[in-house]
Amino acid sequence: VRSGQVSLTVNGTRRTVTVDNRTSLLDLLREEFGLTGSKKGCNAGACGACTVLVDGRRVNSCLTLAVRLEGTEVTTIEGLADGDQLHPLQQAFIDEDAFQCGYCTPGQILSGIGCIQEGHTGSPEEIREWMSGNICRCGCYVKIVRAVEQTAG
Ligand code: FES
Numbered sequence: 001v002r003s004g005q006v007s008l009t010v011n012g013t014r015r016t017v018t019v020d021n022r023t024s025l026l027d028l029l030r031e032e033f034g035l036t037g038s039k040k041g042c043n044a045g046a047c048g049a050c051t052v053l054v055d056g057r058r059v060n061s062c063l064t065l066a067v068r069l070e071g072t073e074v075t076t077i078e079g080l081a082d083g084d085q086l087h088p089l090q091q092a093f094i095d096e097d098a099f100q101c102g103y104c105t106p107g108q109i110l111s112g113i114g115c116i117q118e119g120h121t122g123s124p125e126e127i128r129e130w131m132s133g134n135i136c137r138c139g140c141y142v143k144i145v146r147a148v149e150q151t152a153g
Contacts, residue, residue, distance in 0.1 A: 004067045010035070011079025019066045026050045026061035029076060037077035037106045041135075048134030051107035051114075052076045058114035060133070077106035080113075089113055092147035100138035108134050112148040121152035 007016040010033060017032060026043070029035040029052070041049035043062045050061040053075040080087035089112050092098070099105045111134045115121060120130035127145045136144065 006067050006070050008066075008069045008071065009073045011074070011076060017066075021065065021067050023066045024062050025052065025054075025059070025064040025066045025069060025074070028066040029061060029074075035076050035078050039103055039106060041103070041107075046135075047104070047107075048111060049104050049107045051110045051134060053110055053114060056114075056117060058111050075110070077109060080109070087113070089116070089147065089151045092151045093144075096143045096147040096150065098140055098143040098147040099136075100140055104134060104136045104138075108136065108144055112144070112151070115148060116152045121149060124149060 002021045003018055004021060005016065005018050007014065009015070015033065017028070019028060026038055026040055029038050030040070038052055038061055039049035040062060041047035045060045045063045048060065051058055052061045054064065054069065054072050080090055089109050093105065093109060111131050115127060115130045118130070120126050124145045127148050128141065131148070
């Protein structure tokens with residue numbers, strides 16, 4: 001088994017670690033860095049619960065090899081609030097009551113931020129399409145879309 005060293009920035013903090021080449025970003029975040037906000041649903045790229053931003057782009061962290069992230073900036077749910085001030089989309093999820101069990105919520109919010117930054121918020125249908133990789137078993141889609149729409153403005 002081979003391993004490699006990687007330096008990346010996670011939520012504004014520079015980190016240098018030695019990782020097994022097979023370690024996913026999700027496992028690095030959860031097990032090495034203790035950032036358990038990103039969830040492991042399917043661990044196979046099908047549910048979106050593990051969604052984070054890498055250099056501002058949405059990725060399924062369960063499918064992303066940590067060793068390939070040299071020099072990147074990773075943003076997780078833990079990095080969104082500024083002290084007590086929630087990110088606008090976090091606040092919108094509360095205002096719109098856009099979750100039930102909450103398991104998919106971190107991934108939904110990171111995906112929603114990506115969706116807004118990519119400009120795919122022209123209509124509820126467009127938001128649904130561009131967030132279709134994020135599954136909500138409680139079926140909160142209407143409210144999730146509303147929260148994204150409200151934040152996009
Ligand atoms: Fe990564 Fe499901 S845990 S997509």
